[in-house]
Amino acid sequence: MKAQPNTQRTFAVITGAAGGLGRVYSRELARRGYGIVAIDSAATELKELGKQLEAEFAVPFHYYKADLRLEDEIRRVAQQINEHFAVEILVNNVGTGGTRAFEQAEMDYMLDIIRLNVMPVTILTRALLPNLMQRPRAYVLNVGSLSAFTPNGYKTVYPASKSFVHFLSRGLYFELRQTPVHVAVVHPGPMPTNPEIRSRIRKQGRLARWALSDPEKTVRVSLNKMFRGKSLIFIDWPNRINWMLARIAPESVLARFMTRVVRRELEKE
Numbered sequence: 001m002k003a004q005p006n007t008q009r010t011f012a013v014i015t016g017a018a019g020g021l022g023r024v025y026s027r028e029l030a031r032r033g034y035g036i037v038a039i040d041s042a043a044t045e046l047k048e049l050g051k052q053l054e055a056e057f058a059v060p061f062h063y064y065k066a067d068l069r070l071e072d073e074i075r076r077v078a079q080q081i082n083e084h085f086a087v088e089i090l091v092n093n094v095g096t097g098g099t100r101a102f103e104q105a106e107m108d109y110m111l112d113i114i115r116l117n118v119m120p121v122t123i124l125t126r127a128l129l130p131n132l133m134q135r136p137r138a139y140v141l142n143v144g145s146l147s148a149f150t151p152n153g154y155k156t157v158y159p160a161s162k163s164f165v166h167f168l169s170r171g172l173y174f175e176l177r178q179t180p181v182h183v184a185v186v187h188p189g190p191m192p193t194n195p196e197i198r199s200r201i202r203k204q205g206r207l208a209r210w211a212l213s214d215p216e217k218t219v220r221v222s223l224n225k226m227f228r229g230k231s232l233i234f235i236d237w238p239n240r241i242n243w244m245l246a247r248i249a250p251e252s253v254l255a256r257f258m259t260r261v262v263r264r265e266l267e268k269e
């Protein structure tokens, strides 16, 4: 979509904006009056989201269709955003995961997780930082996962990628503390955002259900906490207890237990 320069209003940029959690972030930020710049690979859903948000909240909506696994596409979109929009909020939401035996996983399955979970958050944050710095107060919200804190057989690459998101976010928060840009990371538990994840949660049984996070609540609470200046964000008590457990329980016990839970999920396929 061809964007017109818009320097009057500030915008929230959301990756993976057309579906799942990203769609909820787009909606909630539009409800709060932000202009929306949505990035996703799903063009039809992006257009439909734009129509909804413009009709319901009367905010400007622009979108970029891009495959965020590709460095050139991320750079292209970042450059265009910098040319056209005053950005106040960047939500690095896009991400993917899955459950597979490492030995049997196709190389691209693993590389796609690394590309999508690691590259856009790094490149977009770096590229949009000078833009964000021009606001009196600006925010970067990165979407991690509770799995960032526990090594897990059969998931392997996903928790490793979310550990990256966690450490990137925490380092950047401390580096930028004295600047206008506040960096926060939120770590949700499993969320029934799409049919594949719903089926995975069902197969993992009671444990996954206990740790479950509600997407609407995750978005609302994470934005409220971010605006209040929190930098490490958990949504509710089960969410926080999971994190504390991952910090105090011996890694060998927890990782073995989680690997067993996830293997059960694979056996049900």
Ligand SMILES: NC(=O)c1ccc[n+]([C@@H]2O[C@H](COP(=O)([O-])OP(=O)(O)OC[C@H]3O[C@@H](n4cnc5c(N)ncnc54)[C@H](OP(=O)(O)O)[C@@H]3O)[C@@H](O)[C@H]2O)c1
Residues within 6 Å of the ligand: 015, 016, 017, 018, 019, 020, 021, 022, 039, 040, 041, 042, 066, 067, 068, 069, 093, 094, 095, 096, 097, 116, 143, 144, 145, 146, 187, 188, 189, 190, 191, 192, 193, 194, 197
């Ligand atoms: N859901 C959970 O259980 C859970 C738990 C903890 C953390 N998280 C994190 O929360 C974030 C959002 O997860 P979600 O479950 O909402 O994700 P999702 O439903 O799988 O995807 C959200 C959006 O990202 C888009 N997308 C996928 N690949 C893309 C690509 N290569 N380039 C551009 N856009 C792409 C999807 O488009 P398509 O529909 O066309 O693929 C979809 O519109 C991720 O970072 C995830 O790791 C999720």
